[in-house]
Amino acid sequence: MARHGGRRPVIPRCTWCRTTLGTLILYAVEAGASACGWGYHACPGCLAAERLVPFAHHPAMARGPRMRYPDVVPAALLRRLALLGDDPRLTPVVRRLLAADARLRDRRTPPPDRHAAGALLRSALLDLRTLARGGLTTAEGAP
Numbered sequence: 437m438a439r440h441g442g443r444r445p446v447i448p449r450c451t452w453c454r455t456t457l458g459t460l461i462l463y464a465v466e467a468g469a470s471a472c473g474w475g476y477h478a479c480p481g482c483l484a485a486e487r488l489v490p491f492a493h494h495p496a497m498a499r500g501p502r503m504r505y506p507d508v509v510p511a512a513l514l515r516r517l518a519l520l521g522d523d524p525r526l527t528p529v530v531r532r533l534l535a536a537d538a539r540l541r542d543r544r545t546p547p548p549d550r551h552a553a554g555a556l557l558r559s560a561l562l563d564l565r566t567l568a569r570g571g572l573t574t575a576e577g578a579p
């Protein structure tokens with residue numbers, strides 16, 4: 437990578453606070469990079485503060501560039517979600533949330549569909565809260 441003086445960094449580093457310690461979560465991949473190509477990481481604290489969606493949860497058709505959670509997701513929930521990182525059990529719920537939010541933002545969406553998208557958004561948010569409250573721990577720890 438030319439802009440790193442030809443030296444390719446091998447240790448992931450948080451884009452914001454520069455830490456290399458603890459769990460770092462991949463949140464964006466440079467366009468054209470392969471699956472193991474150049475990626476951007478954040479620590480859980482910065483992930484939550486910047487409202488970043490982990491790369492693993494990006495919509496299947498729009499993966500890569502940095503994505504942020506919509507304003508409807510409260511900061512406290514983002515902090516709990518950041519601790520769960522890119523756990524695959526969150527992926528379908530986050531994708532539902534992002535799809536519903538995109539429908540709501542689209543001015544061409546007719547009112548009945550907006551109503552349905554609003555209901556989908558609230559249901560996805562509720563599921564995220566349940567998972568963040570320990571739904572993942574319970575599922576994992578169940579005998």
Ligand SMILES: [Zn+2]
Nearest residue numbers: 450453479482
């Ligand atoms: Zn950080």
